[in-house]
Amino acid sequence: MKYIFFFLFASIISSAQVTKEQLNLMPWPQNVSVSQGSFVLTKNFKVNITGAPNSRIFTGATNFLRRLDGRTGMFFNQGFVTGLNEVPNAQLQINCVRAAEIELYEDESYLLDVTPNKITISATTDVGALHALETLLQLLQNNSNSFYFPVSKISDFPRFTWRGLMIDGARHFMPVDVIKRNLDAMAAVKMNVFHWHLVDDQGWRIEMKKNKKLIEKASDGLYYTQEEIKNIVKYAADRGILVVPEIDVPGHGSAILTAYPEIGSKVVNLNVGSTEKGQQLKQEQTYTVERNAGIFSPTLDPSNPKTYEILSSIFDEVCPLFPGKFFHIGGDENEGKDWDANPKIQEFKKKHNLANNHELQTYFTMQLVPMLKKHNKELMGWEEIMTKNMSKDAIIHSWKGANEGLAAGKSLVEAVKGGYKTVLSNGYYIDLMYPIESHYSVDPMPKNVVLTDEEKARILGGEATMWSELATPATIDSRIWPRAAAIAERFWSDEKVTDINNLRKRLKTVSFRLEELGLLHLKSKEGLLRNISNNQKSDALLDLSNVCEPLKGYTRNNEGTEYKMYSPLTLFADVCTPDASDALEFNQAVSNFLNNKSTDNQIIVISFLNKWIKMDTDLKTLSTNAPLVQPVLPLSKNLSDISQQLLLKIEKKQNVDVSLLNDLLEKCNSKEHADVELAVYNSLKKLVQA
Secondary structure, three states: OHHHHHHHHHHHHHHHOOOHHHOOOOOOOOEEEEEEEEEEOOOOOOEEEEEOOOOHHHHHHHHHHHHHHHHHOOOOOOOOOOOOOOOOOOOEEEEEEEOOOOOOOOOOOEEEEEOOOOEEEEEEEHHHHHHHHHHHHHHOEEOOOOEEEEEEEEEEOOOOOEEEEEEEOOOOOOOHHHHHHHHHHHHHOOOOEEEEEEEEOOEEOEOOOOOOHHHHHHOOOOOEOHHHHHHHHHHHHOOOOEEEEEEEEOOOOHHHHHHOHHHEOOOOEEEEEEEOOEEEEEEEOOOOOOOOOOOOOOOEOOOOHHHHHHHHHHHHHHHHHOOOOEEEEEOOOOOOHHHHOOHHHHHHHHHOOOOOHHHHHHHHHHHHHHHHHOOOOEEEEEHHHOOOOOOOOOEEEEOOOHHHOOOOOHHHHHHHHOOOEEEEOOOOEHHHOOOHHHHHOOOOOOOOOOOOHHHHHOEEEEEEEEOOOOOOOOOHHHHHOOHHHHHHHHHHOOOOOOOHHHHHHHHHHHHHHHHHHOOOOOHHHHHHHHHHOOOOOOOHHHHHHOOEEEOOOOOOOHHHOOOOOOOOOOOHHHHOOOOOHHHHHHHHHHHHHHHOOOHHHHHHHHHHHHHHHHHHHHHHHHHOOOHHHHHHHHHHHHHHHHHHHHHHHHOOOOOOOHHHHHHHHHHOOOOOOOOEEEOOHHHHHHHHHO
């Protein structure tokens, strides 16, 4: 019997050994070492906390236990962690020297030491300890009958202090639960700045008790109450996340001016009205909340003293809701059309020796600095605010690049060389539906540019931006995740961590684990497909979605008018995501086949082609009772047609008409159907040309 026991024990231990390369950690820590052995979990696993932390560590440790229990089904005996040194003999010991301040440059480092009998987390701050708990969750391994952590040592700290995610709650309103589940996901991948875009042409989203017209006339009834905002700020702080609000001025002003048209720059129309005493001039200046996407002319009037009175009153009410140091005032995409057309504003420019609209906007922005300083806030704005007279205390948010006809990161270099602190978002616009690799390859620290150490220190980090013109509460998670996790790694990990294949491998696990936080990035697909298929059971629609991706850049919403803010975003393009899963597998299969035309490699390619032929047949059947399937049929037919010809070429070894193949190939490159594109086009092209 003892030999049987030894054999079973040995088999468990041997299966428990993992290598560093097998770990699915993200972001990848600065230093990782893995040794022989493992810490095996049992239901008696407990957590103990010592030191002088903030109470957020108790919430974090309790959430850690519940998530770990959910993954393992252990039914842990410990329910809640509520105080210091509750279980001195616990297997997981967490020591935090002090409470963290939720601000930049805080110490977020940690040491994680896993031995066969004990796990120790040591951190200067409780936020560092929270990061360690996320890493420990990612370390979890299993064999056929147990869960364990490999014996390991990790020392870790972030590369950049600003690791942000912006969510636009102005275009499409994002309810509190959407914000909270994304804050949880941010914490899981060690992001620490939530930039909350709260005001734009399409709506004002902050409850105002003094300036009530903003919610009465410019919110459509969709806004965050002040109590909800305070709750979200605390929820974020409990996860080590700083909240930076944005009110975009002076451009993107439709919503504000709908409530306060008198501070708009539009030239007033003077209409003649009749009264008993004769004729009277009546002023008419009106604005409406915008329903389209794009750049619009409504702009605040920088020459009107009342503009600053109203803004000062707004900041006085909003700033206390956000205890953090930074306030984003937007400042982007002001075309100045209304300024140019307004004689009063032109006269104001002359009087103040302002040579152009950039200098006029700097004048405007500089009036906001003392309003924010009154509340101990530092001003931040998009790169358009950077002019020669702009305060050096301002933080420049660099966002323009190839889409705007500029070199990527140009303004970031100009900012740091000009003495400004800066954050990079160019390259991290996840709403544009570009693949993970395009974001992962962008580094906040510019290459091939000579910067002094002082200039490098002004690069605070980076921020992924999720604009919501084409996203709803049901779909926004799939537009953010899992790509934001890859971006989080770029902000945290060593700059040498760049292997895209290794990233993709780890991301598969990280992505599905994010579901336990309530994210819908995977689940929402099922509901959308049911709607499109009219609740008919079929794998065909799913198969097509796995080789299609939404149109990239700004091409889906033609001129910003095809989709309005109330248009349906429940269509096939809303199902599809960047990095289509089957497309990635097919691309790899084609690469393997062209490198080695073995039977095994050929079988894999052929299986895809056969699947797509069958898929087209099934979709035609499905469409007879599902009108929303009709728009995708041309795509499916194009893929089926070229698959049939490639089968003849590859499997049957027949000569295929080259002209026909090329014609079919170009049909597969169409962007005219269902607002999506076939992500397998390039690999099909390789097979055609082989």
